Amino acid sequence: MSEHEHQEHDPHEHDHGHHPEPPTDVEARALALESLLIEKGILTSEQVDEIIRTFEQDIGPMLGARVVARAWVDRDFRKRLIEDANAAVGELGLSTTNLARLSVVANEPGVHNMIVCTLCSCYPWMVLGLPPTWYKSPPYRSRAVREPRVVLEEFGVTIQEDVEIRVWDSSSDLRYMVLPERPSGTADMTEAELAELVTRDSMIGVGLPRVPAARS
């Protein structure tokens, strides 16, 4: 059974109020561990709730999109971003107080980058949020390094033969993020409008930015 199929099984979906299902084994174990850690004073329930809320609401691809849009409009920022990404995203007020170091790799004419973690699930979550299930799944982890062009086709992205694909396997404390190319036809757009074009997948390298709607 794939991870995907597993995760669609929501333990709450069978609870119709009359005969509530007992919690699943993993759910019970997670709740028991949480209770024990709270009882021992290692965590508080407020801390747990706050961490969950932060991941669900505050951290996500909108942060990375701000970084990309700034790099598209400010060449000096782009240069600093590639040289020292932690410092550069700090300029935008984004947190860099975690163990991992951000490393930004830029697409350019003739070069397309994509990221993977074959050994586990390393991901630039500080700017993209927590990774989607497919990124953590065996199919992506096994295939992205061996047949990136086939993988990209499954995401609807065709990279021409004369373009070099650079896959970055995140095996160390560096967390890679792709800086996609600015789409054409965006010369008159504001930084905030540009950020709307930046998708999560374009910063993983399995997608391209949205094309702006034609203007009259």
Next chain:
Amino acid sequence: MVAIQRDIDSVVVNGVHDMGGMHGFGPIVIETGEPVFHAEWEGKVRAIFSGTVGRYYNLDEFRHVIERMEPTAYLEAVYYERWLHAVETLLDEKGVLASGSAPAPQAPPKRPSNFPAPKFKAGDRARARNLHPEGHIRLPRYVRGKSGVVTSVKGPFLLPDANAHGNHDVWEYVYPVRFAARELWGADASARDSVSVDLWESYLEAVR
């Protein structure tokens, strides 16, 4: 799910987690509109990890516990089940769950101030050593014995092989090394494409 409790006592390096290049896992399944957490317990597990990693165990120990899982249990488990297994195991092994007061949190690692110069520089050719140690390592199987080009110098970072096994004071430079796709996958691979892997200095030998 009892299977997840199965654990391999012996140390494991060439585990099923080392998936780069494996065949047979099928197409990539993309879930549209995916939530951050699929159930409340997943968020709790993520929060327990965030609240305890770096205090009672480190990231390399965490990864190694997951790598020690019995292979079929690893593959059958939902992602956060592996995490739950890891936090349960580590907090137990570190004595945090025992009765009485919890052990004092670990001090954060201190990077040494005087550090020897890196052995490699950007542009150098290097070969990934053919290492199969017993225990944790961050050298993917698919690059062992393969040659590539160092593209930059990073770190020093803690050596995962040591940090996962009680020695929290071994630091090494890390080098993103670019391997040609054909070096890794043979003549059928693209002549243009490459895979870059971050490798610790002791994983590499010079190619002259």
